[in-house]
Amino acid sequence: DAGVIQSPRHEVTEMGQEVTLRCKPISGHDYLFWYRQTMMRGLELLIYFNNNVPIDDSGMPEDRFSAKMPNASFSTLKIQPSEPRDSAVYFCASSNRGSAFFGQGTRLTVV
């Protein structure tokens, strides 16, 4: 398996634009997590899914953030409209009731 795959690796966008981050979890994993990493706040859990159903989205910072998991092999994290303070590295991870495996992350810069 290629591991958790995220795209794009880097994204630079202007304030106010919509940003969509994508994730393909490891096949067979039934949990999917979205994390955000910044110097100030470290690794923060934004939302996680179990069997494609959102279980806990209490970490989503604002209504501008939304996440979907239309099927077991794909998830998106959308920010609309984006703001400079959203600049961070966003990680997707997946697990199968055990250890979580992370993707390489998407470095988002909002200018």
Next chain:
Amino acid sequence: GENVEQHPSTLSVQEGDSAVIKCTYSDSASNYFPWYKQELGKGPQLIIDIRSNVGEKKDQRIAVTLNKTAKHFSLHITETQPEDSAVYFCAASLRNNNDMRFGAGTRLTVKP
């Protein structure tokens, strides 16, 4: 909810020395404690984990200890090498809900 504290934030050791990173957690119900290593430009990688029914686990130069009474766990790296230089994160979770909370990270530098 769970709160994980990690110390130190930075650690510098000489090649060949040992490194110890410590974490405490707040939720006594937490029963799964993984450690991740993050190299520059990469995602965190699981290096070792321990469950609450075990007090210690070893994997070559890496060991983790858990004290459930005191609610703290530690990562021990022996015979450190320059390639061990990275940021290390501890985490704690309830395996049932997979709500994993991370410590703030420790930047380890191993000097040749």
